[in-house]
Amino acid sequence: MSKGVLLVNLGSPDSTDPKDVKRYLDEFLMDPRVIDVPKWARTLLVRGIILNTRPKKSAEAYSKIWWEEGSPLIVLSERLQAKIAQRVNVPVALAMRYGSMSLEKGLKELTDQGVDEIFLMPLYPQFAMATTETITARIDELIEEQFPGVEVKTLEPFYNNPDYIEVLAKSMTESLEGLDYEHLLFSYHGVPERHIRKSDITKSHCKIDGKCCQTPSEAHKYCYRHQCVETTRLVAAKMGLKEGTYSTTFQSRLGFDPWLQPYTDRTIERLGKEGVKKMAIATPAFVSDCLETLEEIAMEGEEIFHEAGGEEFTTIPCLNDRDDFAQLLAGWIDTWVIKDLKTAIA
Template sequence: MGKKGVLLVNLGTPDSPEVSDVRRYLDEFLMDERVIDINAFNRTLLVKGIIVPFRSPKTSKLYKEIWDENGSPLLYYSKIQAALVQEQLGPDYHVELAMRYQSPSIETALANMKAGLVESIQVIPLFPQYASASTGSVIQKVMEIIGKWQTIPPISFVNSFHDNEVMIDTFADNARKFQPETYDQILFSFHGLPERQLKKCDHSGNHCLKTENCCAALTDVNKFCYSAQCHDTARLIAERLNIPEDRYSVCFQSRLGKEPWVQPYTTDTLKALAARGKKRLLVFCPAFVADCLETLYEVTVEYGEEFKALGGEEVQLVPSLNDSPKWISGLVKMVTDQHSSVYTSPDI
């Protein structure tokens, strides 16, 4: 029997923090039709004519703030995760790491699996909550590549793991080191999306953003909604830490452009909390399984400075899952559970 293939896919990172590499990364990322979901002509004008030329130098400076001797933190921790998963799964598995944008590419990873004669491929996009712009984009890209193969092996995808118990436990463990009960408020800050992308995921056509709290509880109607899954992740982590509802807030960061994105925005939440006299905030970013620009700079530096300017005293980031042994065991279990349910003979 051949090996079982496992493809772990994260978002991506520039090859270096230099402007040219950042420009190349942003161009590939933002030209994705699922990321900026407007017609191709307008997307090209917007991305290549406005966003990339103006944002690349600014974003380059931000990447230089978090780049260290190990390079990009996102790529560094992703490589460790893949290596440790391979180690624990053993020789019956072939584990590859890929980035949706830039290196290592999905094309290269799948080619390596093909050359390794894997008997099946399991794809795990490393995004806990499903979004068309992240998980959906990975699935589409993989299917486009493998769809051109003459022989297509059995293939499966992990759609989301927003309620994965090991992930929840690991974030809770990371937070306990900071004594959450000593903070004035707990923030769960997730990566933002345009509201139009949420509406597109509402297959009923009559639920999304129709009421103020449409994402507060996960139901059959909104089970694929990114925002609803984010709220569910926050609720589960809060419950694990015995944090009451009035002591935590769910918000969304990284807004791009002027049109409405998922709300409340993290910046607005900071202003509201400062106005209420809150001084110390503990912040989770459970949309990421590895620390990156959005956690290490946007939260720690930008929001930290913003909150202090508003009269606050401290914004403390809860580290992401990174190389936590517990999280690695959770990834391994995700692989073996799905392989057993998808590929095991019913007679066993």
Template sequence: MEAKAALLVNLGSPDSPTEEDVRRYLNEFLMDKNVIDLPWPLRRLIVSLFVLPKRPAQSAKAYSSVWTDEGSPLVTICYRLLEQVRQYTDMPVELAMRYGRPDMESAIVKLAGNPEIKELLLFPLYPHYAMSTVKTVIDKAQAIISDNQLPISLNVHPIFYDHDDYIGALVNSARPWLEKDYDHLIFSYHGVPERHISKDDPTRSHCLKSDDCCHKPSHAHHTCYRHQIYRTSASFVEKANIPVDKYSVAFQSKLGRDKWLEPSTLDTIRQQAKQGAKKLLVICPAFVADCLETLEEIGMEAREEFIKAGGESLELIPCLNDNPEWAKLLSRWLEEPLKA
């Protein structure tokens, strides 16, 4: 009897918060053509001369501040999610990281080793499409299957940025924080270079061509990260009944000098403090599991900046992580995938 298996994939983490392991991880991550989308010689030059000499030491310090006894927060949380998902489905399910370990190749080869499995459902753990997240995971899976001549077909689960059940799970998980007294909610999304938005536009004539492009109907929205994060935010505030003047959308984690999506999260946080906000909430819906970018960049660095600017408290709303409602929803989507 033919069967299918599923592979959950997230970004990844260094093996440890040491400078050596962080350097190895950053090299793999940044040399991906979907992350730094430049010709290989130029990409190699940038990474070797401008990133790897100093960035590993800085990042290792940041990783050390969030590392747990179990290891990387991202990997640990994803394993806890995997165990819950396995409780709700009989389908073989594995976990992999696009960079680092557990690696995608080992997981796919393992699943394909079962002769009954003829279809692999690839589930990138990202609500929104971007070339540096979903596309690179798909490219890697396709290459692994081809290079190893594996006798399985690949089916990719669609993104789910505004699916009602996903928004519901997100709102429910955030409700304990939303019920507190707060002045403003910031949706902080991982930023991407504007050129990535333009490259992902299949029409080549819509994205970033006008101030309101994300709100005009277009086929380009199927692969437009910017449109999708605005839809997530709008759907969230509608379901959570948050007034339009009580939230903002911003972008974090800029790398390099290229023009990235704006406004920046840190600038938005400082502006809120300048306008008199004392209590901020920050939620990061581009991530389904807490990681360096949420725990350290927002939970520590952004909080420090807000207080320095005159604020009193900044609370990070945790990601969905291994929330039972999210685990059940995810396992249901594995059994009955959404339609693109």
């Protein structure tokens, strides 16, 4: 069989034009694994309300962070792809779950080169319904509908992989070198609490009570909250951080249902009001800087902190196209080429 790799990230509008943003948001928010309510309710919410108000505001936000080359997430993902391709001996394609760089195009790029065995690499350290699961589900649909005979193996969430933790901790340490910060915030993208319960394969473990994430369970394999908390714990240990000098929060909530807490924006505000003058923030749910990191955190977060009395606000870049991160992923690919995937990243 001929092997190839498909890297997958979230996606981006084609431009900052509100029409392009609206088209992108429609595909994204109509995904039943993103807004997991009956289709009639999702359609009413998304196409009846959100898409009538949000595209213009989101377009303005994208305009603040857009690069001359295009969407930061796309540009950074392409740079990462190029570095990985230089390090491996199999074709490496890049696709997005949403937007014009579709999964279908990514699969076609590989199969046009004769590839019939694909290593699918969702660029998400932690598992979530709205990230990893929606990618694998859509890939399964496309394989059945358009690419019969193609075999796919998927990279497992790598949130606790020692080599990944080493690279992440090193990148954060380098970004913080010489800075006299008082608190380090690990901010992860939020999800509704119901997503956690839906992903619980035991149907009983996930209580979201502050204890279940520390209690051993097979539910942790698909528990986004546990995997975020564990990422923080492992990185803090690797960096030698002291208890009380760091914490875990969740950002980007939507609607009125309860989402994972504590919330990032409220925590930033609280820290400022409690007298913290210098803080740093990392976003380990993302491997590439994007709207959520560059605008919501680096701009809005800093504004909240200053208004609450804070003075110095440091945003730590995502791994992006760091050489050591590209080498890490390339190493996993090389191992997959010659061994069973489960052995490769165990």
